[in-house]
Amino acid sequence: MTERRPNRTLGPDHDTFWSYCNLGEFRLQKCNTCAKVQWPPTPMCNECLSDQFTWTPMSGRATINTYCTFERPYYKECPPPWEAVLVELEEGPLFMSNPKGFSVEGRPRGTPVKLAFLDCEDDAGPFKLPVFELA
Numbered sequence: 001m002t003e004r005r006p007n008r009t010l011g012p013d014h015d016t017f018w019s020y021c022n023l024g025e026f027r028l029q030k031c032n033t034c035a036k037v038q039w040p041p042t043p044m045c046n047e048c049l050s051d052q053f054t055w056t057p058m059s060g061r062a063t064i065n066t067y068c069t070f071e072r073p074y075y076k077e078c079p080p081p082w083e084a085v086l087v088e089l090e091e092g093p094l095f096m097s098n099p100k101g102f103s104v105e106g107r108p109r110g111t112p113v114k115l116a117f118l119d120c121e122d123d124a125g126p127f128k129l130p131v132f133e134l135a
Contacts, residue, residue, distance in 0.1 A: 005120045005129065006075040013041035016055060021128045026115050028093065030056040039093040060115030062087035062132060065094060067104035087113055087132055100131040 008018060013029070020027040030037045033050035037058075044051050070082040085099050100116050112135035117128040 002119045002121050002126060003129075004077045005122050006077050007122045008124065008127065009040075010124060013043065017041055018127055020055060021117065021130055024117060024128065026058045026060055026130055027055040028058055028089075028091070029053040037089075037091045037093055039089075039095055058115075059090045061090040061135065062095070062113050062115070064104070064107055064109060064111040064113060066109065067099075067107065069104070085113075085132060095130075098129075098131045100133040102134050 008014070010018070017027070028037050028039050029041050030053060031045040031048060031050050032052040032054055034045060034048040036045060036047040037056065038046055045053070065086045065088045067083065067085045070078070070084065071080050073080055074082075083099055083104050084096060085104050086094055086096050089095055098118075099113075100118060113132040114135040116131050116133045118131050120127055120129045
């Protein structure tokens with residue numbers, strides 16, 4: 001079943017990210033100069049200022065860094081309570097997402113999680129949203 005979600009950020013570099021997600025691939029920018037993996041996508045490396053990147057497949061492995069539960073309605077598509085999780089990807093970047101199939105309440109920092117995709121739609125159309133489930 002497709003879930004309705006708030007509108008994604010689209011535009012240069014973000015469109016590339018979503019195109020890979022729609023193929024079932026989780027890829028992030030990796031700097032060709034210093035090898036830093038970064039999120040969110042940018043036109044310039046945050047580490048060395050290079051503008052040369054390769055969209056590199058990520059392992060999908062991560063650990064919970066922190067989480068929160070939204071108790072107020074920020075988006076009509078996400079009625080409260082709404083859980084969000086900040087994971088640290090094995091490759092280094094932090095990535096904000098949603099838990100899939102588990103509640104974040106009481107999960108300690110460092111809990112292993114793995115990537116999954118959720119079929120969603122927004123005003124721009126259908127897309128696959130990267131989310132995380134227990135490993």
